[in-house]
Amino acid sequence: MTERIAIIGGGASGLAAAVAAAQAGAAVTVIEHRDRVGKKLLMTGNGKCNLTNMNDVHGKYYSSNADALSQIYRTLERFNASDTRAFFQGLGLYTREKRDGGVYPMGEQASTVLDVLRSACLHRGVCILTDCDVHKIRQTESGGRISYSRRIYEQPASQNGKGRPTPVREEKAGLTYDKLILAAGSQAAPATGSDGSGYALARQLGHSIVPVLPALVQLRCAGGYFKSIAGVRAQAAITLYVDGTKAGAEVGELQLTDYGISGIPVFQISRIAAAARYRKQACTVHIDFLAQLEGEPSLDGQGHKRVEELLSGMTHKKLAALICRRLGIGVQETVAQAGAERVLACIDALRHFEVDVSEPNSFENAQVCSGGVPLLEVSEDFASLKCPGVYLVGELLDCDGICGGYNLQWAWATGVLAGRAAAGRPWRNQ
Ligand SMILES: Cc1cc2nc3c(=O)[nH]c(=O)nc-3n(C[C@H](O)[C@H](O)[C@H](O)COP(=O)(O)OP(=O)(O)OC[C@H]3O[C@@H](n4cnc5c(N)ncnc54)[C@H](O)[C@@H]3O)c2cc1C
Helix, strand or coil: CCCEEEEECCCHHHHHHHHHHHHCCCEEEEECCCCCCCHHHHHHHHHCCCCEECCCCCCCEECCCHHHHHHHHHHHHHCCHHHHHHHHHHCCCCEEECCCCEEEECCCCHHHHHHHHHHHHHHCCCEEECCEEEEEEEEECCEEEEEEEEEECCCCCCCCCCCCCCCCEEEEEEEEECEEEECCCCCCCHHHCCCCHHHHHHHHCCCCCEEEEEECCCEEECCCCHHHHCCCEEEEEEEEEECCEEEEEEEEEEEECCCEEECHHHHHHHHHHHHHHHCCCCEEEEEECCCCCCCCCCCCCCCCCEHHHHHHCCCCHHHHHHHHHHCCCCCCCEHHHHCHHHHHHHHHHHHCEEEEEEEECCHHHCCEEEEEECHHHECCCCEECCCCCEEECHHHECCEECCCCHHHHHHHHHHHHHHHHHCCCCCCCC
């Protein structure tokens, strides 16, 4: 008998589940509340879509429950980065690995990833319903029914060129299913559709939710001086301390903004900082702006230079000016006038620049979220252990990865495993 599978959420994990389930012979319907599917996918990798990573996955994922990490790694062994590449190649999308292990579509356009997923859905007869708000899920022992309303426009929102028009009416409808896959994402970048409403649906089905916090996000910091260094990009080594204990370290291009710190190294430590601030712990980032300087800076023969000029030879001018101001060195003061001790103190300040984190930036700015449905509430195939017949996938679950393609890998892996299992043909166990 053909399984009727309903999928709530047409993002990365939902579309992967739809394709996998349809390939396995199921009749699939995707219910999406935005006017089109895959909005977030288009933004990934700065529009290029870093769709997976060939490096070892160990140490690249987090969950609030350490016991769940082994489940994450087992999942990513069952469906690994090579499986993702083969999955997409099977859909006609060729990929390329870069030096850091990150994998991108050949044409480096995120839209091509969405195109092949949509095309595969079309080819396999997947019904995609957009502009639908789910009101109720009524789960029975052998399936269930979703009640939803669909916004009807005179012209589809995506085609009238004026943004979102006002719907002319709403149509109430229902969908009966044998299996349901919840793929509604997290709360990161809610403008793309992942507005956190998936958590309420999961709760409705009996699941608990680990507090959801922004991750892969900028950090807002205390200090009135940030405006003066906003826009600076600098190679730096950063170390995160939580209540005085080292909790993370990264190297890379740091970006300074008018409210705090940003850039890939900050994103990588941000989920630890966000969790610490949530627990009201003190959170400090030590920045070494001279980490990439080869050898010790010398003051020999530099006495005639202004201190600010000397420091500008090692770092960004705005940072040099800030350090001089902080250490009371005048704009025109030369190295000889300031004296070696004060100049060396400036250099030391560039090596040991401390910022106090006040909070992570908002969900609007986050790439992913930490928290969500505990992994211990789902099976190896992502079937709900609370509500038979239901599967939960993607970022809705309490799993988040670092930057580099790891989050999409999680979305594809969980989507395919759940899609296949829901269709009655578990991955590699046919
Ligand atoms: C700017 C940005 C760049 C990123 N770049 C990368 C990258 O290069 N590599 C990488 O690995 N990861 C990247 N990520 C993270 C990655 O995009 C996500 O981890 C991934 O999309 C999560 O997939 P998902 O299917 O769980 O959720 P989503 O892709 O967010 O999809 C959820 C879908 O469900 C729909 N939905 C939500 N609630 C409901 C509801 N109640 N009813 C119906 N539909 C609903 C949403 O509209 C959405 O279409 C990036 C994220 C952002 C924001």
